[in-house]
Amino acid sequence: MLLEVDVEKNFGDFQCRIAFSLKSDKCGVFGPSGSGKTSLMHMLAGLLQPDDGKIKLNGLTLFDRQAGINLPPDARRVGVVFQHAHLFPHMSVKKNLFYGLHRIPLAQRNIDPDQLIMALQIGQLLDRSVAKLSGGERQRVALGRTILACPHLILLDEPLSGLDGMLKYQIIPHLRRVFAEFSIPMLFISHSLQEMRMMTEEVLVMQHGLVEQQVPTEELARTSHGSGGRGYTNLLHLESPHDLGKLLSYRWGEVPLMLVKTENPAAGEFGLNSRDILLFKKHPEATSARNMLPCIVRKTYQTDWLVGVELDCQGNTLIAEIVPQSLDELDIRPGNRIVAVFKASAFQRLY
Amino acid sequence: MVSLSPADLQAINLSLQVAVTATILALPAGFGVAYLLALTDIRGKAMLEGIVNLPLVLPPVVTGYLLLLLFGRHGWLGHLLGLFDIRIIFTLRGAVIASAVVGFPLLVRSIRIGLEGIDRQYIQASRTLGAKWWDTLFTITIPLCSRAILAGTTLMFARSLGEFGATIVLAGNMPGVTQTIPLAIYQYTSTPGGDSMALSLCLVSILLSFVVLLIGEGANRRLARR
Incomplete structure (x- = not known):
């Protein structure tokens, strides 16, 4: 994956000026609440229009203000796994899962649904209603739904922060297995360094709407956790x-x-x-x-x-x-x- | 014992025709306006909201009179329609328009509340999964506010059944042509000895409204269970 971003967005009392270039398939965006992580995610997915700048993914221009290009979200092939899954409540698990796949031309469907369902271990959930799923199951289905839409990049917006304790870590092997098996590039957004270390190789550290650092995850863990008083x-x-x-x-x-x-x-x-x-x-x-x-x-x-x-x-x-x-x-x-x-x-x- | 004359049956028939047509005509427009107000950042929202809600606060007679000015022979819409030989005033079309305009704010208000209650991330999720905006509208937005649409439709239909003030000004009170149930009742009450006939139609009116609300509630429960 090659993601090149150089954008500006003014929210009045808060300004984002985000510029970076990422090559790794396992990247993270790390920073405290209000540092601009979610704005960045929305701008990448086409849910928020930057005031100025460019966004390119694998050479394809998603946004370029000067050239007047702003691809709508449905044309970007940038998937999002939301913090609280946001499975469509009026559809069964199966319908949720296949929502994106059915909207992709046959020739572009490069994910085998059966293989994915097996990897995520959600086969037994397919006919259930969304309301009857646990938090972890919801997140797995949401991940499956996003992957089946065959995106070129997946944004995971704090997908574990809605889950508590052990459950949070139980979903990580699923995530790792699926991303390895289907080799989909991802941008993992989180304020938890622990999660970041388990999911990513390289991290953008955001603060006050700016990218402060771009470092290997391990390096960030060694330096910042030591100073955080909690140890590595x-x-x-x-x-x-x-x-x-x-x-x-x-x-x-x-x-x-x-x-x-x-x-x-x-x-x-x-x-x-x-x-x-x-x-x-x-x-x-x-x-x-x-x-x-x-x-x-x-x-x-x-x-x-x-x-x-x-x-x-x-x-x-x-x-x-x-x-x-x-x-x-x-x-x-x-x-x-x-x-x-x-x-x-x-x-x-x-x- | 309720006894109904052929003219009464005609009035019931006309009332149902007017209410059904007005509701069907107003629904897409009502949804469109509610969508603009709830989910977009267009300019002049306050203005639009004010105009839509005017019939709710104006006396229906005033609404009827304004419509009469608009659709009359010298009104700009009336003049325009006249070129195609379409008459509105003192026709059933007039009754439909009067009902649609008076019931419109109730419809918009209900749908708007429903739309505002939808978590926007459902819509965003749908778009990032490859759905175009109209696809999202039909597969996510409308199903998620279906109960609000139903509530608005029921309210509007019931309001149309009872519409009087604007209708009598715009469409007149002509038996068999524009005389709906409320207009027939009005006529009976101003005729010596018409009390029992008025009472019969009142009972029909109550029954109709009750059935409409009952059907609405039943459908609402079904949607809630889904």
Whole structure:
């Protein structure tokens, strides 16, 4: 995908001046409420007309004020998944799903509906009325509806923020699987860095109607979360669960890890905060923590008031955050050996 | 016992004809105006709204008189229609126009409230899914405000059945030609000994209005269940 945007929009008390060029198929727009994310989305989809500028998608001009071009939303092939799904309430799930597909010329239908329905696991919902769906099911159907319209780009407008807790993360594997399987470029709009990290590779950071930064998502996570006071969340994909009585053992790549037992022992994605990790120069002799991982320091970097330490744990990457004094005392430098220690209860299951 | 003369039956027939025609004619225009007021950012909205609502606040006789000036032989619309040999005043067409104009604000008001209640993101979703504006209108907008359209239509129909003031000025009170139920009742009440005949037609009028509202409510419930 190649998306080139350079637009201006004046709302009186708020001005948007958005300019960027994106190549990655997995992009995000990150920023607080009122930073212009939704205005950008509306301008891309043709739901809001910019005052000036240009929008081009894969070389096709969607908007160009000087040339007098402004394609209507139905001609842009830019799909939108809304925050609250907005399934048409007077239609069944099936009719909602096929609404866009039926409006696309046969020759341009490049998505197999059966394959998509299977990937989203919504086959059993087809004959239901929309009112009887749960929040997660709604979002899956809304995503299916948008994809079946065969768009060249999908805009996801905070699709998870209407869902609570675990449900939010449960839908992420569906999203990832579908976008990978059907290779559709997307722009994921969110104010949650966690979601952004799980869905995107590159991010536009918006603030006050401007694009402040365009950075790899991982880089944004390392710098901004550190300064946010909450620490960086390591995302660990843990497999091969094994019941050890009061503990569960998992494998993180080649590394064995111990976690406290929970109701759901299945493999999945877990979060581990960088500030819950202790670093030791030598292997500690006796400790209550269940996980002690010999690592090699890859690099260190400064966050606002802490130091981030990137560790190599048998090929896996782990980020710990420590105060600058510890850095000197433990002589933490690239290439040095160190032991990372964390408790079996430090993990948070994401999905 | 209700006894109805052939003239009464004719009046009932004419009333139904006028109400049905006025409602059918006003519906597309009413929807169009409500759409402009609710979903677009056109200039002069306040002006348009004022004009549409005028018949609601003016005495119907005044509305009738203004229509008479407009459609009379020297009125500009009357003159224009005269070129095609179409007469409005003192014809059934006049009764239809009078009913349509007086009931119009009720229709527009109901539909407008319905349209304003539609979450715009449904319309936006439809457009981004590849539907052109008219496609969205028929598959999303109209179905989502169908209950409001029904309510407006019912109200307008019932109002048309009872229209008196504007009709008598524009269409006159000619039995068998323009005499609807209210005009017939008026004539009976001003004729010595016509009281029982007036009462019979009153009962018919009540019954008709009641049936219309009942049908409207039934249809409304069906739509709500959908």
